[in-house]
Amino acid sequence: MSETRARQTYHHGDLGPALLAAGIELAREGGPDAVVLRETTRRVGVSPNAAYRHFADRDALLAAVSDAALATLATAIDALFDAIPQGTRESVARAQLRAVGTGYVAFALDEPGLFRTAFFVSDNLERSSAASKSGPSGRSPLELLTVALDAYVASGIMPADRRPKAEFLAWSSVHGFALLCIDGPLRTLPRDQADAVTQRVIDMVEAGFTAP
Amino acid sequence: MSETRARQTYHHGDLGPALLAAGIELAREGGPDAVVLRETTRRVGVSPNAAYRHFADRDALLAAVSDAALATLATAIDALFDAIPQGTRESVARAQLRAVGTGYVAFALDEPGLFRTAFFVSDNLERSSAASKSGPSGRSPLELLTVALDAYVASGIMPADRRPKAEFLAWSSVHGFALLCIDGPLRTLPRDQADAVTQRVIDMVEAGFTAP
DNA sequence: TCCACATGTGAACACTGTAAACACTGCCAT
């Protein structure tokens, strides 16, 4: 928004971040496919090739946008973590897991374009601990989930032998549900109902972790 | 494969299905992005615009490929259904749910390109009962899941008040897990381990349906 | 001061989807 008018200097001065911001806006509006290199530079008021001084490819730009989207998600979950009231270790652990799931789906519903972009780049969860994907606490979404599950074990809710790969069980359910809500058959589900079913999804995950 | 050599007649004679087959092959090799209209016609040995006599646009071709992929998935699950041994209503119901989940993830692992294409077209699960998406039994994957869950209620495993929207809980978990395995951090997990975790995902879903 | 280096530009290429006008062919009614 600060660069809509034609700039006066030949050099932009802050092109990298400006391109990233424009890319994020495009992703917000239309998902990963919408982050088109030429359109990004157009919005910033610069020639298409200028982008290549700051990003190797279109894919590199998209990856940076994806990281930013992931960081936004992490920030949203961080906020829910901070709002968890004091209590027993068990109640805190349960609240943390619920916060991750709830924040995750809420982000997908509030920002579907960013959400799809966050998980479009395939290796984005592999090296998922990069700072560029983290919120204020310095933790990526997957790391926040790990925190919650470790608390599950520490507080005795979950037997230790179930802990390995548990994050993937939880992540699968919530991620799949989020996709169903924004792209799939649950697309037309009213928001309040979607929130209610989200809680059932989390209930299911909890049951899977605690049942015999 | 039958049309690799230049055809002799001006008219192809079977272009629609040939284009669909070429599109499926492209999807198998590289997912939805790889089904490129011009490349599809090229493989069939025909000019790009010939496709427009059979498909409204590239999206229509992609939708047809997507339907075919879904039908292939349904066929795979059908086969697992048929292999379920006789038994109590409860054991059959449990085996059916497990067959849907197992077949679903196995298809994603065996044919990641087709799997991604199947669920790329967004409205593909909305009007999900179309015959073009079904296997030999005439049921689409989502309908097969519905059958299994109805059997859960009928055999008394699942309380009837939990039945509404239960297919979405199950679908979320399995679909999310499949995505994790082909695109996400579980991409490098050896096949046998992936199969093992798949069973844990299904265990979790079962627990969520039966627990208090 | 001046010049090396970083940064932005221009023209060009190969690709894509798609539209409009044209060409060929097989079939049906005369």
Added chain:
DNA sequence: ATGGCAGTGTTTACAGTGTTCACATGTGGA
């Protein structure tokens, strides 16, 4: 048999994309 007509495939063309190469323009450090 013989038109002609509807269906099918082709040609040409255009707008849009990512990307490369050569060039222009500033800016900071010696």
